[in-house]
Amino acid sequence: MAGASPAATLPAVAEELLSEMAAAVRESARVPDEHLLLLKFVFGSSALQALDLVDRQSVTLISSPSGRHVYQVLGSSGKTYTCLASCHYCSCPAFAFSVLRKSDSLLCKHLLAVYLSQVMGNCQQLSVSDKQLTDMLLMKKQEA
Structure with a gap:
């Protein structure tokens, strides 16, 4: 699985389910x-x-030579959201409202798509320079 395991931040039941899914995919490719x-x-x-996001190959792992990486997910609305799987974060409004503010969801659909794309090995990959990655993250911050 590329990137950090969701184990550090997700409840045990979700972690176990994603783990079992990854094992099943390794065994039978489904x-x-x-x-x-x-x-x-x-x-x-x-x-x-x-x-649906995973099926549409909307998840991209962006990595830089220094080993830093982020995920970008093209949402169903056409907007691109940045996800940091290592710290369980998404830049979408649903994450801020439903996950952080109300605590009525474990994750937003974008972050779940990141974890599922890792499990299914269905993730686009893009390598960029460290400066390009920094610029991407700073641009996202300025737009917010």
């Missing part, structure tokens, strides 16, 4: 139906939306 049902149970409607 996610078993029971795991998809559990995904829907744990994450609700975000699960289907996240799977």
Whole structure:
């Protein structure tokens, strides 16, 4: 799995489910139906939306020579959001409201799509210079 494991920040049930999904994909190159049902149970409607983002190959891992990396997810609205899987963060408004403010969701669909793309090995990859990565992150901050 590229990047950090979600284990450090997700509740044990979500961590275990993603772990089991990764093992199943390694074994049979597919996610078993029971795991998809559990995904829907744990994450609700975000699960289907996240799977759709993964299917549309909307997740890109952007890495730099220094080893820094971020994910960008092209959302269903056409906006691109920056996700930092290592610290369980997404720049979308749903993350700020539902995850951080109200605490009624474990993750937004973009961050879940990042974790699922890691599990399924279905992630676009882009290498950029350290300066380009810094500029990308600073531009995102200025737009917010």
